[in-house]
Amino acid sequence: MALRAIVNRVTPTRFMDSICGATRCFSQKVGGTRPEKLKIDENRNVEDHRRRLLYNKYEMRRNLYKALCRDPSLPSDMRDAYRCKLSTLPRNSSVTRIRNRCIFSGRPRGVYRKFRMSRIVFRELANNGELLGVTKASW
Numbered sequence: 001m002a003l004r005a006i007v008n009r010v011t012p013t014r015f016m017d018s019i020c021g022a023t024r025c026f027s028q029k030v031g032g033t034r035p036e037k038l039k040i041d042e043n044r045n046v047e048d049h050r051r052r053l054l055y056n057k058y059e060m061r062r063n064l065y066k067a068l069c070r071d072p073s074l075p076s077d078m079r080d081a082y083r084c085k086l087s088t089l090p091r092n093s094s095v096t097r098i099r100n101r102c103i104f105s106g107r108p109r110g111v112y113r114k115f116r117m118s119r120i121v122f123r124e125l126a127n128n129g130e131l132l133g134v135t136k137a138s139w
Contacts, residue, residue, distance in 0.1 A: 044106045048099055051092045058093035062086065 065086040069079050091097065100111045102118035110119040117125075126134045 042106065044108075045101055045103065048101050051097050051099075054090055054093040055095055058089055059095075062087060062089055062093060067090075 013019070065082050067084040068074065069086060071079070089122050099108050100113060100116075101108050102121055103116045104121045105118055107118040111117065112119065112122055115122055115131075122131075124134070126130050
């Protein structure tokens with residue numbers, strides 16, 4: 001079953017409003033699942049958000065230290081000093097620690113970047129007609 005999005009005709013505010021409405025509907029449907037599972041998913045999203053904030057905070061400093069570590073014109077002891085400074089930065093400030101997650105379920109795999117939701121949630125909301133500008137493909 002193929003789904004396609006006609007995003008060109010939908011304004012960003014209308015699209016975000018439809019996602020907010022879908023969030024309310026989806027959270028009501030998920031009410032039957034275990035609350036501890038939902039809490040774990042929320043914690044994963046919060047942790048990922050915290051990593052994104054740390055990355056933004058330390059991005060310039062990390063790039064500077066990396067560039068100075070790789071510069072062959074600098075003496076080796078100075079490069080080692082910058083390598084040491086790089087290692088003292090928080091681990092979660094690295095870009096490789098950031099993971100795209102579904103904003104509804106917290107699922108880490110199969111997430112559409114444009115919609116910030118997993119393929120499963122996207123298909124369910126699109127089939128119910130709760131996303132503006134998304135229609136089922138037919139040819």
